Amino acid sequence: MSESALDRRRRLLGPAYRLLYAEPLRPVRGEGVWLIEADGRRVLDAYNNVPSVGHCHPRVVEALARQAAALNTHTRYLHDAVLDYAERLLATCPPPISQAMFTCTGSEANDLALRIARCVTGGTGVVVTANAYHGVTAALAEMSPSLGAGVALGPHVRTVPAPRDPETFARDVAGAFDALAAAGVRPAALLFDTLFTSDGVFPDPPGLVAGACASARRAGALVIADEVQAGLGRTGTHMWGFARHGIVPDLVTAGKPLGAGHPVAAVMARPEHLAEFGARSRYFNTFGGSPVSAAVGLAVLDVIRDEGLIARAAASGALLRARLLALAARHGCLGAVRGAGLYLGVEVAAGPAAAARLVEGLRRRGVLVGLCGAAADVIKIRPPLVFGAGHAVLLADRMDEALSGDRLQ
Template identity: 60%
Template sequence: MSGADLMARREAVLGPAYRLFYDEPLHLVRGRGAEVWDREGRRYLDAYNNVPSVGHCHPRVVAALAEQAGALNTHTRYLHENVVAYAERLVGTLPPELGQVMLTCTGSEANDLALRVARCATGGTGVIVTAHAYHGVTLALAEMSPSLGAGAPLGRHVRTIPAPDAFRLADPGQAMAAAAEAAVDSLAAEGIRPAAILFDTVFASDGLHPGTPGIYAGAVEAVRRAGGLFIADEVQSGLGRPGGSMWAFERHGLVPDIVTMGKPLGGGHPLAAMAARPDLLERFGRETRYFNTFGGNPVSAAVGLAVLDVIRDEGLMQRAEATGRQLLDGLRQIAAGRAGIGDVRGAGLYATLEVVSAPSGRPDGPRAAALQNRLRQLGILAGLCGAENQCLKLRPPLCFSDRDCDELLSGLDRALST
């Protein structure tokens, strides 16, 4: 069957809301490590996908899934050793203040649950997010995900603030803090109490702005003074990816009240989580009836344990730090002297090139899309982010090697030159 036939079948049965990457959609059939192959057998270097966090089809993850699936899988209303053991291991990667965890299937579920906990704890409903944030697909989260566009208008209880964009703002931390103060005042003017400030701590959807350590402390403090909580969305940025720490918020020396984590926990399997201060969950558990039928089931927990084992045993957090330095250094060398590259940013194994129009310096989304498609033609998969999709998004599996990095940089240099 041709790709066009499959696309027609797909649209007919799945409808028009789904999107495909690239001008020429990609039909993948298998993967291993940081490599994937299409139906014609062509190999691609994956510099984008963080869901298979330790690499596509890691043998230890696949074996753990198969072994537990062959023994038992059921819902979470029964006792099971895997579930408790995984929760203990996951909490052990976090600061001691975040002493309890609730397991879900997706990052959207984790963020939605975090909002429920925050509302219960504070009595407020207001939420402050960044200007081009994305936090999930539920109705509540779509109303606070500006990146979804006009088709998902923000709720009246939502306010936006700028990400700490050091490329365009002279003092990004101060700008973010001042905007948070104004957002709190704006909510109060409508009689809305803040429940939380919610952001991804590398601000990936906003264009990837890791910032200097502590850059968002003022914004968090403004919301906490008003009675709100700080929710760190680590779905994209955490689990060893920052290099030098397991979670991106740890770079900033500020412990969130709640942390949400997503599918990278399962290395390609649907597993996510929300960790919180125990006092918050004590009240939530007392006042709210909650259960998640399948979140953190025995198979998911076995997979999650295997992912943590691989990160530890293969030194993937340390690899993310070392390979991330190699990647950033290479990107800066490629960008030097090229007028169409405005900035290079990154932290660990997460990096971006911001594509701009010369000499105005304005975001150039169409050229970034052309670059993404050219890389695909060269056998390298990358993504886009930023308010105008002007930033090339590089977020490979944690197993990305020095050799993979060299291949990516060489391909990128060639793509920019053509």
């Protein structure tokens, strides 16, 4: 008997990798909001934010292939596409944010932002939220509590609860920096995902983080806005989640959604901070900021603009949220519905086991969603930005079927 793909994976990749879903997904092709499995089944992708403008968008694929056929080097040479991309990307930020450095992943971007913050402040202390996820490098893993109890927080890290109101969050952040100071740890940064997605999706009210950012700056820390989840217009109102809160961070990080799956990521910064960092450190990344990455990044920005994807995120997200609220009113196992644009979280009041069964029930019905929150009891919905009204209706209908047909209580 031949070895199964699952057994082969276990043998070759080891135990640290995890698969989503009891019935593992095995896609062979992607198209917009759809993943196509080996047997031809089309599955609605309401989970993957990395293919931001849809799986295999023709304009992105063409840009990648065209530049790869011409030249792919690195940022130690001059190339206009890299400069064009930096210029276009920075034009989406408020004027104080006017320089960019490129990496391949959000983890790398957050790691670089952390290095810059520590260089500028002379400190090491970082405050994050209680179930944050910011990356998988050694430095970021120890400030990503969502990785679990087996990954210890660093001695220079303090956590605060996910924000529920601006005043409490500001006090919590001030208290965390006070605790660092009491332990003899000089502050470096407040690092937060602007939708607090791993914590369970807490986007409201707009302006939620302004007081906390002021607390951090009073303590001598820089503010790092992690936009890997919220960025590129996903909130439906602004290109970046921080703008929805009316703040201007010191550093902004963005990840692979910049390349719709191609490894493009970036740190965007105030020039005075990069001047200090550059005076002390050289920076180089073989693949971060390559001409191919720049061509792909430019194509993604073109698609967002030309297809009106920020407005689509607002419209589709509003329709989906209304449908989910209607479901929550009919099904007692659901709780609060939170979100902004095309990033939504639905609490499962019946608990984490019921939430997991709902995710699996949707998978069986051809819809992909995930889980978030410290107790893994919040349904996480973050589809590609090309997700439309018909897809929103389909997702809600399939969730209604799962809630009606499966035992979730």
